[in-house]
Amino acid sequence: DKGIMENLKIRLQSENIYTYIGHVLVACNPYKWLKIYEESIMKSYVMQSRIDIAPHVFATAEAAYRSMITEEDNQCIIISGESGAGKTEASKQIQSYIAKVSGGTEGVDRIKKVFLESNPVLEAFGNAKTLRNNNSSRFGKYFILKFNHFGCPLGGVISNYLLEKSRIVRPGKMERNFHIFYQLMNSQYKDKFGLTNAENFDYLSVSECSTVDGMNDKEEFGVTLAAMKNVGMSTNQIQAILTLLAAILHLGNLKFKSKQIEGSEGCELVPSCRKSLNKISE
Numbered sequence: 001d002k003g004i005m006e007n008l009k010i011r012l013q014s015e016n017i018y019t020y021i022g023h024v025l026v027a028c029n030p031y032k033w034l035k036i037y038e039e040s041i042m043k044s045y046v047m048q049s050r051i052d053i054a055p056h057v058f059a060t061a062e063a064a065y066r067s068m069i070t071e072e073d074n075q076c077i078i079i080s081g082e083s084g085a086g087k088t089e090a091s092k093q094i095q096s097y098i099a100k101v102s103g104g105t106e107g108v109d110r111i112k113k114v115f116l117e118s119n120p121v122l123e124a125f126g127n128a129k130t131l132r133n134n135n136s137s138r139f140g141k142y143f144i145l146k147f148n149h150f151g152c153p154l155g156g157v158i159s160n161y162l163l164e165k166s167r168i169v170r171p172g173k174m175e176r177n178f179h180i181f182y183q184l185m186n187s188q189y190k191d192k193f194g195l196t197n198a199e200n201f202d203y204l205s206v207s208e209c210s211t212v213d214g215m216n217d218k219e220e221f222g223v224t225l226a227a228m229k230n231v232g233m234s235t236n237q238i239q240a241i242l243t244l245l246a247a248i249l250h251l252g253n254l255k256f257k258s259k260q261i262e263g264s265e266g267c268e269l270v271p272s273c274r275k276s277l278n279k280i281s282e
Contacts, residue, residue: 084133120227183221193246203252
């Protein structure tokens with residue numbers, strides 16, 4: 001409807017990015033950070049009805065959380081939109097709100113930390129720069145958070161599905177592979193795994209883009225590594241994952257040429273790839 005679109009445009013221009021259309025909360029991405037997620041603003045939505053306070057993702061989180069406690073019934077929040085619309089950020093804000101307003105003990109606080117820290121891990125391994133979005137989720141995700149009768153989180157499950165696996169071997173022109181490859185390329189493990197720079201690895205160089213404006217891959221790796229530890233991964237598990245990632249990059253550099261073997265079609269490794277093969281074998 002033209003009237004709705006015009007209204008959304010006017011509100012966006014005045015930095016009111018949230019609007020109710022019936023029971024649906026519409027969010028317009030302003031493509032800049034607004035000071036609307038501070039703790040003081042969170043507190044203003046606690047125990048408030050959605051009709052008595054300005055539209056906000058916190059209001060949606062509050063309604064779902066409070067209904068779950070008072071009605072003792074499961075709640076579901078569906079977040080939908082185009083690439084770059086802000087779905088990932090909306091889910092993170094909902095998690096942050098619930099973590100803040102739900103009560104807890106030391107054990108509960110640990111659970112909250114785990115499900116909040118899962119985001120950097122998911123984004124490192126599942127997000128990539130596309131032509132439309134520098135941090136695009138290339139997979140679907142479904143969070144299930146479990147609470148007791150007092151509204152304290154007990155744990156959760158994250159289901160991932162439809163990961164864009166084709167991106168690993170052939171990201172699009174001027175896009176990037178998954179963030180974790182570039183993070184590892186700029187990490188303290190670079191020399192250990194025989195990693196030089198993105199231009200020397202086919203899986204990364206094919207897109208002709210290896211950096212993202214405003215994104216420091218070295219710093220992001222530190223965040224990812226800390227998050228992996230905080231969600232409960234052991235040092236051995238983390239080392240195994242990083243080793244596998246490096247092996248994947250070296251595998252991408254293997255090239256083969258056809259060869260007739262006793263009248264049958266076969267192939268052999270191009271001699272120049274021997275170094276990559278040795279690194280994979282390590």
